[in-house]
Amino acid sequence: MPDLVDAGRLGLGIAFGVAVLQLLLGLAGAVRRTPELSRGAANAASVQAALLTVVAAGLAAGFLARDFSIQFVADHSSSAMPTGLTIAALWGGQEGSLLFWTWSMSLFAAVATRRMLTADGVVGPHGIVVLSGLQLFFLGVLVFTSSPFARLVAAPAEGRGLNPLLWDSGMQIHPPMLLSGYMSFGIPFAFAAGLLLAGRVTQPWLREMRNWMLLAWAIQSAGLLLGAWWAYRVLGWGGYWGWDPVENVALLPWLVATAYLHSALAQERRGQLRAWAIGLVLVTYALAIFGTFVVRSGILSSVHNFALSDVGPIFFVFVGALLILSAALFIYRLPLIRSDEPITDVASKEAGFLINNLLMLAIAAATFWGTVFPMVTEIVQGARIAVGPPFYTQVNVPLLVATLGLLAIWPLLAWRRTSLGAAWRATSWPIATLALVSVLLAVLGMRDGLPIIAIGLTAAVAVGVALEYVRSVRAGLARRRQATTGPYPLMVGNRRRLGSYLVHLGVAILALGIIASAAFSQETAASVERGEAVSLGPYDVVFQGLRSSVQPGLNTVVAEVDVLRDGAVIDRLSPSRRIHAGWENQPTADVAVSTTLPHLDDVYVLLSSWDGSGASATIRLLVNPLVVLLWIGGIVYFVGILVIAWPVERREAAAIPGVASQPAAS
């Protein structure tokens, strides 16, 4: 009798067939310049998306039905798991996460192939070929080396369950975000490679490529932030970023994509940096695949070793082939795509983009170097040295502070060239803010130079953004007074530009949270009897006793603690430990965090250990100032991206007589 395993295999088999057909149609369409064939390939992409949706739903159904005859289900779930988590177990291992990747890529590709054909009838078919090739590769790996539909001949009565560290609501959102992020860098890559293959540069194509990169970059940003949030709440070490190899490789494509998004602006507005920007798209995807390779192969020691598998070598070959082919194609087409429009003045917006690129790429290169260096020493010396956070902070923090400085000044400058006087008028407030805040901090007793300047810079960025918005509102008011008909927008200005400023503000808020928590975090740990307190600064955490709850397959020990500030109770927290059946040696922490107002300190309480009678426990207490700004800054950042990407009808302003020309903001 056919069952889910058979159906899943059949579905994947058909999808593979469709993918082959899609690539052949795409190739024929590009070579013979027949639009019908290319449209056929786009249709095949839609069919593939539909098929893979059914297959993914089938695996999810297998999880929900707790069909332990499917090996992947038996290995990554158990009947004790709640429903939401059971579905999330789909990406709890190599095979399932590859299916998720391939499936989400097919959804993106179904849309992207169509947009390629409308963006440019000549380049489009070439882009479709590249995208179809990428899809076929992933589907091939899925079908031939790591199918999630392997059958267990003797189905066990109970599954092994998920690693307890993943047993958390964050599991439902962080991994799919990062997988989608890695995956979606493939779409702009297909645009870039298609352009190189076709040997033709057009603005609609470049714009479409930029939009897809913006989407991929936003998804990756969300994945990174959610990872930080999850680490902070679940891993229980009081931090949110550990310069762990897997974190680093996820950061790399984000950094290079950030560089691209800025140089793409110079490309769009002034025709500068065109070849450079296209090169960055290629590098971004190579780094995304490199990241996947690192995560999957486990060649680097990391907290993320959940999804180890033997597909590492395949990805290694893939990333090598990608690099060689795209480098060859890039060099071959360089005379065609390069733009000779030079950047003439260091006091200009476009010079700011260049400096941004320098900083982003330097951070990326240093991080890459530190991440792979242990492998280098292992090969050369046979012994692996550790490259840990002290390296990354010493190398990257100065670069990040320089980035803040760039962020405070250059966005306020004009295109092309800003005279010294105009530059001073545009930036005097942020510079004054920097000076004032730094002096104040020094007077208030801060002694470390770098954090002082960094905090001053975040304030300067905020002031610069506020100024831009004040200008925009003022222009809107002026227009409202003048206009007799038509809409009366409150703000006047380029929506994308205003959105970018919001993203910058989000980054500044985030940076303030990072600087403050890194510079002022305090921690202690103590064994206490019931009624005793662990104290740190103005805070006392009083241990009020333990309680435990027993569910099938899961024991939970909860400590009740009162949080006091200056002697007054401000909160009650329940840090706990979960002990899962089958994972007894790995009791998982549920950290309890209380964010105090108005001080914005995170009081972070962790139950380390306890004695059997429940009379005493070891409590670990951290006071992390301003960590909450990371999440607030993250929200501002995404609001900014929404403002940038929000679809509106183009150029409605031009219809209003007399107000079509706006004063150019300096």
Place this chain on the structure above:
Amino acid sequence: MNRHRAILLLGLLAAVVLVLPVRAADEPDLPTRKRMWSIAERLDCPVCQGQSVRESNAQLAAQMREIILIKLQAGESEQQIMDFFADRYGPGVLREPPREGLALGVWIGPVVIVGLGILLLGWALARGRRPAVAAATGDLQAYERQVDDLRRARRDSPPSP
């Protein structure tokens, strides 16, 4: 108008400054403990993947923190303690790569990268300045050539909105 702007900005500044987390100096009776955490931060927990002795909640990490504290109280220097753990668990427990031997490479790499990047940036900006230089030196032919180049480049490049 300018005064409004000043008031607005001062208000904003005040808000920013009020939020800033300026902490009093560390409690004087805890310097040893403080040093313990700082050393623990620079040691890798040998049994956990990718966590430091400070961060880890593993038994071994707790014991290592205890050992650090005892050794500090016995008057040992930070270097001696680091060496002790490096002897015991191998050089892989040191999270900060030493600035000597092969490991020096990891420190030199970023310096080289940033240096090259700055050179490249300077070159890109200098390239853009050349027309002005030619005009200033009075070499009319070179200047005209460059103007022609620029014109051609402008024609080839797509119109900017």
